[in-house]
Amino acid sequence: MEKGRIKELLKIHVALFLRRLWNYLLLFPIVAVAGVILVTDRGVPPDCLAKQWEWLSVSGMIACGTLALIALFLPKKLNRLPRFVIWTLILLGGLEAVYGLLQIFGVLESNHSLFALTGTFYNPGPYSGYLAMVLPLAIDEAMRHYRRKKMAYYAALVVVALILCVLPAGMSRAAWLAAGASSLYVLDRWYGWHTCLGAIQKRGIMILLTGLITLAAAVGGMYLMKKDSADGRLLIWRVALNEALKSPFEIQDGDVNFSAVYGEAQEDYFSEHGYTESEERIAGTPDFAFNEYIQMFLMGGVIALTLMVCVIGSAFYFSCKRSNGGGTSGALLSASIFAFFSYPFHIPAFVAAFALLVFISFVDYFRYLHKQSNPFVRLGWIISVVIISIVSRSVYIKNASESRDISRWVQVRLLYHSGAYAAAAASYQELTGMFRNADFRFEYGRSLYKIGKYKEAKEVLDYTLKHYSGDPMILNLLGQVAQAMGDYVEAEEYFLRSTCRLPGRIYPYYLLVRLYADPEYYHPKRLREMAEIVLTKEPKVHSTAIEQMKKEVEKILEKFKTVS
Numbered sequence: 001m002e003k004g005r006i007k008e009l010l011k012i013h014v015a016l017f018l019r020r021l022w023n024y025l026l027l028f029p030i031v032a033v034a035g036v037i038l039v040t041d042r043g044v045p046p047d048c049l050a051k052q053w054e055w056l057s058v059s060g061m062i063a064c065g066t067l068a069l070i071a072l073f074l075p076k077k078l079n080r081l082p083r084f085v086i087w088t089l090i091l092l093g094g095l096e097a098v099y100g101l102l103q104i105f106g107v108l109e110s111n112h113s114l115f116a117l118t119g120t121f122y123n124p125g126p127y128s129g130y131l132a133m134v135l136p137l138a139i140d141e142a143m144r145h146y147r148r149k150k151m152a153y154y155a156a157l158v159v160v161a162l163i164l165c166v167l168p169a170g171m172s173r174a175a176w177l178a179a180g181a182s183s184l185y186v187l188d189r190w191y192g193w194h195t196c197l198g199a200i201q202k203r204g205i206m207i208l209l210t211g212l213i214t215l216a217a218a219v220g221g222m223y224l225m226k227k228d229s230a231d232g233r234l235l236i237w238r239v240a241l242n243e244a245l246k247s248p249f250e251i252q253d254g255d256v257n258f259s260a261v262y263g264e265a266q267e268d269y270f271s272e273h274g275y276t277e278s279e280e281r282i283a284g285t286p287d288f289a290f291n292e293y294i295q296m297f298l299m300g301g302v303i304a305l306t307l308m309v310c311v312i313g314s315a316f317y318f319s320c321k322r323s324n325g326g327g328t329s330g331a332l333l334s335a336s337i338f339a340f341f342s343y344p345f346h347i348p349a350f351v352a353a354f355a356l357l358v359f360i361s362f363v364d365y366f367r368y369l370h371k372q373s374n375p376f377v378r379l380g381w382i383i384s385v386v387i388i389s390i391v392s393r394s395v396y397i398k399n400a401s402e403s404r405d406i407s408r409w410v411q412v413r414l415l416y417h418s419g420a421y422a423a424a425a426a427s428y429q430e431l432t433g434m435f436r437n438a439d440f441r442f443e444y445g446r447s448l449y450k451i452g453k454y455k456e457a458k459e460v461l462d463y464t465l466k467h468y469s470g471d472p473m474i475l476n477l478l479g480q481v482a483q484a485m486g487d488y489v490e491a492e493e494y495f496l497r498s499t500c501r502l503p504g505r506i507y508p509y510y511l512l513v514r515l516y517a518d519p520e521y522y523h524p525k526r527l528r529e530m531a532e533i534v535l536t537k538e539p540k541v542h543s544t545a546i547e548q549m550k551k552e553v554e555k556i557l558e559k560f561k562t563v564s
Contacts, residue, residue, distance in 0.1 A: 034085075040111070049347070054399040064385050065389070090159050094158065094163075104116060125172045128170030134163065142156035185326075189326035232282040241297070244294070248297075256467050258287065266283065266501055266502075279503075285472065290341060328357055401432070402436070408427075409437075415427065449477065475495070492521075495511050535553060
C-alpha cells in the first residue's frame, strides 16, 4: 500500500517538475532576449551598442530555436507565453523607472554627460520611448486584476506610478504622445467610447470643446517647447522624402548607412533649392531620420516600407482580436507612434521588446495553423528558424568583432588626442572590427593626413563619406588632403560642397580663405568674398575657435592689402 502511494507521489512530483521545466523553457528565452536592456559597458562610448547587439543576436537565436520547438510539438504551452512576455517587460520597465529616479536624485550616474536622466540607455529619448511602450502593458494588467486586488494588481500599479513619475523628466514629446495615445486606447478597450460620449451628452458640448482646446494647447506647447528641434526634424523628413521619391524602388547597398545617404541628399537639396536663415540654423548631420518609416523608405524603397507596415499592422490586428490583447496592442501602438518621431528600431532593447510583442500577437494564429496538421507549417517554422539563425550569426560575428575592438580603440585614441598620430595610425590599422564606425575612420584618416600619408588618408575618408557618414568635417578634411597634395581645384570643390551640406558652419569658409590666399592658387576676389562671410556670419554657437579663425582671416586680409 505504501509502495503504491510512494509511486503515485513520485508521478505527481515528476509531472509537477516537468510542468515547471516547460515554464522555465518558456521563461528563459524571453528573459534572455528582453534582458538586453540591462547589458551596458561603461568602458566604451555610450552610443557604441555592439555589446548589446551581440547579446541580442545570441539570445535571439536561442529563443527562436526554443520557441519553434515548443510551437511545433507543444503548441498548447504557447498559451502561457503572452503572460510571461508581458510581465517580463513590465518588471523591466519598472526597474528602468527606478534606475531613472535614482539618476534624478543623483544616486546613479547617467550614460550621457549632457543629460541627467538616461536609464540604462545613452539618451533620454529612447529611454522615455521604452517606458511609454511599457506603460499600456502595466495599465492593462492593473485593470485586469482590479477587482481581485491580488499581488499582480499592486505590482502593475506601482510600475504605472513609477513610469508616470519619470516620464515627464525625460522631456521627450514623442514619448509623451505615444504614452498618452496608447493609454487612452487601453482604457477604451476596458470602458469603451460610449461611456465618454454618454458623459458628454449629459454635461453638454462644453466638455468636448474644453477637451479639444486642451489637446490643441498641449500639441502647440510641445511644439514651442523645442521649436528648433521640431523644425529640424521636419527638414530631415523633407530632405529624406525628396531623395526617396527620386527612386522609390531603389534599395541601398547594405554597406551604406543613413547618414551617408542623407548627407549627400541634403547637399543636393541646398544646392538646388537654396536655403533660408531658419534652415541654415536648424540643419545638422543626423545619424537617423527620426522617423523609422521615412528612413525605411529611403534605405529600402517601397517594398521594404510595405513589408514593415504589413508586419506592424498585422501584429496590431491579431493582438486586437485577442480578448486579453489590449496591453499588447497598446504597446505596439505606442512603439509605432514613437517610431514616427524617433529611431527606436535602431536600439537593441526596443528591437527585443518589439519582436516579443509581435510574436505573442500571432500566438493564436500559430496554434490555429498547428491544428490544420499541414506539413508546410512545420516546414515554414524550420525555414524561419534557419533564416533567423543565419542573420543572427552574421550580426553576432560583425558586432563581436566591433565589441572586441571598441575597448582597444578607447585606449588607442589617447594617442590620437595627444598628437601621436604615427603611433595612432599604426594602431588603428589593426582594429579591423571598427572599420564601419564613422568616428573611428575619421580619426584614422586624420592621423594619416597628419603624418603625410595623403593617398591613404584620401582612400579612407572617401570611403567613409560614401558609406558611413554625411558629416561635412570629412569634406573639410578631404579638401585639406587635396590641398596638401597640390590638387587645388579638387580642394576647392570639397570645401564648397561642405558649405552646401551644412551652410551654418563657418569653418569651410575659413578653409576657402586659406586656399585662395595660397600663392599657388591665389584668387583675390574669391578671397575677399569668403573672408567677408567668415567675419560677418553669425555662428550657431560662439566659441574661442571661431574667434581665432576670424583673427587669422583679418591677418590674411591685412597681408593681402600690403601686397596689393
